[in-house]
Amino acid sequence: MKFVQVIDYKTERSDDMNQLMDKWVEQTKGKRTATHNIIGRDRSEANHYVEIVEFPSYEEAMKNSHLPETDRIFQEMVALCDGMPSFTDLDVVREEQLNTATARRFFHEIAVGGNLDAIDEVFAADHQDHDIMKEEDTVVGSDIIRSDVTGWRNAFDFHFDLDRQVSEGDDVVTLWTWTGTHKGDFMGIAPTGKQCRMTGTTIFRFRDGKIKETWWHYDAMRLMRELGATG
Secondary structure: EEEEEEEEEOOOHHHHHHHHHHHHHHOOOOOOOOOEEEEOOOOOOOEEEEEEEEEHHHHHHEEEEEHHHHHHHHHHHHHOOOOOOOEEEEOOOOOOOOHHHHHHHHHHHHHHHHOOHHHHHEEEEEEEEEEOOOOOOOOOOOHHHHHHHHHHHHHHHEEEEEEEEEEEOOEEEEEEEEEEEEEOOEEOOOOOEEEEEEEEEEEEEEEEEEEEEEEEEHHHHHHHOOOOOOO
């Protein structure tokens, strides 16, 4: 179970505090068990900060706390604070990566499921698309997604296996495996009935909860080879 520690403190020396955190990161290379760190400043009280530190588990957090470097940095941190920091220990009982869930909607609900009405819910109207199979570097508009999905669905019966997804900031990266049976015309190639397979990576960049920009990288040469278009 993931574990989160919330540290609440006040300080007038934010620059010194940032340098202290950089020092801790440098000194604990290869030893720290913390996986994610966020520091936020209170908009209504400029000297009030909240730090959120994520760990794989409570046990791993305790290992981190027992590092000599952590103890030394903590003493220096207290000296920079206006008063004693407060600590809240939380077991994570629910976690939602909302952008990741939206990315999965494209693969499962739109591409495989054929719900084209959901495109306007998932993609921004001024969506920018970058695809290695297209001559243009960038195609703008959510209609290109509707056109592409329709073309692939007409040419293949297919499904996606989502092998791995990573979310950071506004980006969701999906490593996928696509398997399809060639049933209709595809780039001038008549239906062959062959089952094809390729792997790829898609990067979705989000804005205001919708996909604003997309990059497609996939093994197009393998697909064309399996369709008999190349030697």
